[in-house]
Amino acid sequence: xxxxxxxxxxxxxxxxxxxxxxxxxxxxxxxxxxxxxxxxxxxxxxxxxxxxxxxxxxxxxxxxxxxxxxxxxxxxxxxxxxxxxxxxxxxxxxxxxxxxxxxxxxxxxxxxxxxxxxxxxxxxxxxxxxxxxxxxxxxxxxxxxxxxxxxxxxxxxxxxxxxxxxxxxxxxxxxxxxxxxxxxxxxxxxxxxxxxxxxxxxxxxxxxxxxxxxxxxxxxxxxxxxxxxxxxxxxxxxxxxxxxxxxxxxxxxxxxxxxxxxxxxxxxxxxxxxxxxxxxxxxxxxxxxxxxxxxxxxxxxxxxxxxxxxxxxxxxxxxxxxxxxxxxxxxxxxxxxxxxxxxxxxxxxxxxxxxxxxxxxxxxxxxxxxxxxxxxxxxxxxxxxxxxxxxxxxxxxxxxxxxxxxxxxxxxxxxxxxxxxxxxxxxxxxxxxxxxxxxxxxxxxxxxxxxxxxxxxxxxxxxxxxxxxxxxxxxxxxxxxxxxxxxxxxxxxxxxx
Amino acid sequence: xxxxxxxxxxxxxxxxxxxxxxxxxxxxxxxxxxxxxxxxxxxxxxxxxxxxxxxxxxxxxxxxxxxxxxxxxxxxxxxxxxxxxxxxxxxxxxxxxxxxxxxxxxxxxxxxxxxxxxxxxxxxxxxxxxxxxxxxxxxxxxxxxxxxxxxxxxxxxxxxxxxxxxxxxxxxxxxxxxxxxxxxxxxxxxxxxxxxxxxxxxxxxxxxxxxxxxxxxxxxxxxxxxxxxxxxxxxxxxxxxxxxxxxxxxxxxxxxxxxxxxxxxxxxxxxxxxxxxxxxxxxxxxxxxxxxxxxxxxxxxxxxxxxxxxxxxxxxxxxxxxxxxxxxxxxxxxxxxxxxxxxxxxxxxxxxxx
Ligand SMILES: Nc1ncnc2c1ncn2[C@@H]1O[C@H](COP(=O)(O)OP(=O)(O)OP(=O)(O)O)[C@@H](O)[C@H]1O
Ligand SMILES: [Mg+2]
Numbered sequence: 001x002x003x004x005x006x007x008x009x010x011x012x013x014x015x016x017x018x019x020x021x022x023x024x025x026x027x028x029x030x031x032x033x034x035x036x037x038x039x040x041x042x043x044x045x046x047x048x049x050x051x052x053x054x055x056x057x058x059x060x061x062x063x064x065x066x067x068x069x070x071x072x073x074x075x076x077x078x079x080x081x082x083x084x085x086x087x088x089x090x091x092x093x094x095x096x097x098x099x100x101x102x103x104x105x106x107x108x109x110x111x112x113x114x115x116x117x118x119x120x121x122x123x124x125x126x127x128x129x130x131x132x133x134x135x136x137x138x139x140x141x142x143x144x145x146x147x148x149x150x151x152x153x154x155x156x157x158x159x160x161x162x163x164x165x166x167x168x169x170x171x172x173x174x175x176x177x178x179x180x181x182x183x184x185x186x187x188x189x190x191x192x193x194x195x196x197x198x199x200x201x202x203x204x205x206x207x208x209x210x211x212x213x214x215x216x217x218x219x220x221x222x223x224x225x226x227x228x229x230x231x232x233x234x235x236x237x238x239x240x241x242x243x244x245x246x247x248x249x250x251x252x253x254x255x256x257x258x259x260x261x262x263x264x265x266x267x268x269x270x271x272x273x274x275x276x277x278x279x280x281x282x283x284x285x286x287x288x289x290x291x292x293x294x295x296x297x298x299x300x301x302x303x304x305x306x307x308x309x310x311x312x313x314x315x316x317x318x319x320x321x322x323x324x325x326x327x328x329x330x331x332x333x334x335x336x337x338x339x340x341x342x343x344x345x346x347x348x349x350x351x352x353x354x355x356x357x358x359x360x361x362x363x364x365x366x367x368x369x370x371x372x373x374x375x376x377x378x379x380x381x382x383x384x385x386x387x388x389x390x391x392x393x394x395x396x397x398x399x400x401x402x403x404x405x406x407x408x409x410x411x412x413x414x415x416x417x418x419x420x421x422x423x424x425x426x427x428x429x430x431x432x433x434x435x436x437x438x439x440x441x442x443x444x445x446x447x448x449x450x451x452x453x454x455x456x457x458x459x460x461x462x463x464x465x466x467x468x469x470x471x472x473x474x475x476x477x478x479x480x481x482x483x484x485x486x487x488x489x490x491x492x493x494x495x496x497x
Numbered sequence: 498x499x500x501x502x503x504x505x506x507x508x509x510x511x512x513x514x515x516x517x518x519x520x521x522x523x524x525x526x527x528x529x530x531x532x533x534x535x536x537x538x539x540x541x542x543x544x545x546x547x548x549x550x551x552x553x554x555x556x557x558x559x560x561x562x563x564x565x566x567x568x569x570x571x572x573x574x575x576x577x578x579x580x581x582x583x584x585x586x587x588x589x590x591x592x593x594x595x596x597x598x599x600x601x602x603x604x605x606x607x608x609x610x611x612x613x614x615x616x617x618x619x620x621x622x623x624x625x626x627x628x629x630x631x632x633x634x635x636x637x638x639x640x641x642x643x644x645x646x647x648x649x650x651x652x653x654x655x656x657x658x659x660x661x662x663x664x665x666x667x668x669x670x671x672x673x674x675x676x677x678x679x680x681x682x683x684x685x686x687x688x689x690x691x692x693x694x695x696x697x698x699x700x701x702x703x704x705x706x707x708x709x710x711x712x713x714x715x716x717x718x719x720x721x722x723x724x725x726x727x728x729x730x731x732x733x734x735x736x737x738x739x740x741x742x743x744x745x746x747x748x749x750x751x752x753x754x755x756x757x758x759x760x761x762x763x764x765x766x767x768x769x770x771x772x773x774x775x776x777x778x779x780x781x782x783x784x785x786x787x788x789x790x791x792x793x794x795x796x797x798x799x800x801x802x803x804x805x806x807x808x809x810x811x812x813x814x815x816x817x818x819x820x821x822x823x824x825x826x827x828x829x830x831x832x833x834x835x836x837x838x839x840x841x842x843x844x845x846x847x848x849x850x851x
Contacts, residue, residue: 319738319740330736340733361719
């Protein structure tokens with residue numbers, strides 16, 4: 001039986017055709033993976049299924065019964081749940097309150113005891129393990145995501161849609177997620193899963209549907225597939241992914257971090273130097289100080305102990321604006337929080353961080369012509385899929401937003417680029433392009449600090465690697481002197497070898 | 498995972514859509530009030546006809562409408578400016594009292610022999626500085642101490658109103674006057690009338706000019722861009738090199754200066770003196786106007802004229818048709834309710850679909 005049948009779905013936004021006659025069939029009890037390049041229409045298709053958008057034409061059947069889904073409420077009553085990439089939790093409330101929000105037990109007052117009992121039964125069934133009284137704001141990203149998934153289950157979802165759930169997770173958290181999803185499949189739930197990581201598709205899914213440019217390409221059994229074939233289906237022609245990494249010839253020190261204490265409680269301090277023309281990779285499990293390090297370098301937070309030097313001068317006390325002026329480019333790890341102005345146009349978003357740059361402003365006035373020309377050239381160079389530059393950035397697909405941020409930050413040749421999770425949410429082709437861009441920047445003599453929780457990315461890109469553990473840099477070597485296993489051990493805090 | 502603390506109801510919608518909302522809200526309110534009038538036994542068509550005559554029916558009516566609109570334009574722009582930066586300036590009332598009072602006293606204290614083209618701008622400037630301080634203080638307290646600007650602003654409203662009242666009663670009371678008010682300003686200091694025998698003065702031009710300035714700031718200046726960015730996503734703005742504390746203070750200071758102009762030009766235009774408690778809640782009406790105008794200068798000016806016309810026409814309506822003059826408040830209130838609800842719903846929806 002088909003849990004979901006979407007026939008001939010078409011959706012246009014203004015002049016953009018997001019979906020052109022897409023068919024999707026998903027069987028009850030399977031894990032179904034949705035693949036496609038950035039902007040292929042995956043999120044749009046799922047948003048239609050969840051009632052957030054209305055399709056222009058086409059029809060939907062759930063469990064073989066034709067339905068019209070006009071709202072998420074309606075989708076929920078059809079036992080469909082969705083976990084978005086950006087969580088919709090009330091951060092100031094507890095896990096328990098968030099789970100029951102909108103589905104409270106009790107007539108007049110909320111019967112917390114009864115809610116708690118119901119939650120505990122489900123928790124046991126699917127092997128979740130929450131601290132129900134913790135505030136959501138205290139949770140890690142992975143935990144928040146699990147709360148979201150659980151919320152869907154609590155509302156009685158039999159079909160669970162996950163839009164790029166692994167993009168924000170560390171490898172460790174990914175394996176926890178997969179265990180949960182395996183569990184849910186065993187309990188007979190149907191799961192639709194969007195990802196750009198083909199290994200995950202291979203590992204988890206029963207079947208795969210590929211979209212390309214808003215069109216349906218094929219639905220196939222995963223066991224008949226391999227990553228290369230899937231990539232070819234996504235892109236439409238054979239893809240050759242190669243990063244051209246030449247020898248590294250570093251110059252003078254650009255970024256120096258001296259005796260920096262990340263957490264006031266941490267025993268270790270950070271000392272590191274990134275030289276011109278090299279990529280310095282910071283490896284580590286998320287939560288060991290990556291975000292704090294990022295903030296200290298960017299300047300949104302000032303270190304209490306330790307100094308940050310740029311090109312031979314101490315910038316520890318400088319404002320963000322000053323650092324930008326000195327040639328700092330930043331790709332923040334949390335794009336939505338720190339890099340994007342969601343209510344503003346694409347052009348306006350290209351200006352962010354460059355608003356005081358003499359190329360784009362003079363005497364306090366914005367130079368619209370120069371800015372628009374710059375935005376246009378970046379959109380072309382990075383193949384950012386937009387329908388117009390006046391469009392709101394929030395209308396772009398996730399991957400295209402990321403490309404915009406990347407191009408903006410590297411476009412003016414920064415002296416130092418801090419790239420935290422630079423390829424988050426990008427498709428394989430775009431990742432390859434961005435990686436090659438990073439290498440090109442390096443070869444042009446720029447210093448790059450790459451902060452990533454993806455071990456493979458760190459290994460592939462870096463010239464030198466330091467491992468961040470509990471706020472300290474516990475080891476630093478040339479990249480070639482590490483094996484993957486060793487690096488993994490250091491990241492777990494082990495090994496004095 | 499979404500940025501917190503932004504109050505930005507009108508930043509995300511398309512222009513035609515927001516225009517549509519505003520028009521709908523206005524039409525609905527008029528219809529609903531017509532029903533109320535019917536229920537109360539009045540003829541709404543006649544009542545609205547009288548309202549229209551009273552606000553646009555003659556040169557005098559039009560000038561009365563515009564005269565009422567001028568302070569509303571200033572406060573509407575003030576609230577709109579703050580909202581662009583993600584802040585809610587409910588302190589317009591306090592700012593306009595401080596501005597009006599300071600400029601009136603400055604005008605009275607300055608030596609009589611001083612040429613008007615120096616003393617008048619000086620007096621106006623003094624009032625604007627007072628408004629800036631009164632507004633900027635809110636921004637400073639919010640940015641430095643993370644205290645909600647609404648609470649601070651409400652407190653400051655009380656302080657401003659009572660402080661000016663105290664000073665007028667104690668030190669600046671006009672001789673022989675029964676009501677607490679200052680002496681009438683020197684004739685040269687009073688703005689000239691545009692229409693003879695009306696209260697409409699050249700302050701209208703200044704209000705319209707401020708609308709142009711407002712437009713220019715957000716369309717063309719780096720500062721306007723930074724304010725917009727701050728209102729849109731404060732942490733991204735900070736990462737992008739916007740000085741969040743400084744910009745917060747400046748936004749509230751400029752908003753305060755705009756609001757203070759409402760008071761200043763009531764003093765130099767409409768009344769020719771500072772009168773204790775002269776404002777019938779102009780600062781609060783500014784909030785409604787900013788929302789109806791969707792934060793856009795032209796929208797704000799039109800909304801201010803609409804509210805001005807209601808105030809101007811209500812008297813005629815009550816004289817001719819016996820409908821209470823307070824019905825204009827009902828219409829105003831309903832417009833706000835209708836504007837606020839769909840906006841609020843849209844706001845929630847937008848947060849979800851993000
Ligand atoms: N609200 C919207 N307004 C206008 N265009 C939109 C809107 N939502 C999506 N689009 C466009 O529709 C197309 C498909 O977008 P969608 O978000 O579905 O892509 P996606 O496959 O999820 O990509 P990604 O992997 O980058 O997340 C894109 O070109 C996008 O710009
Ligand atoms: Mg997407």
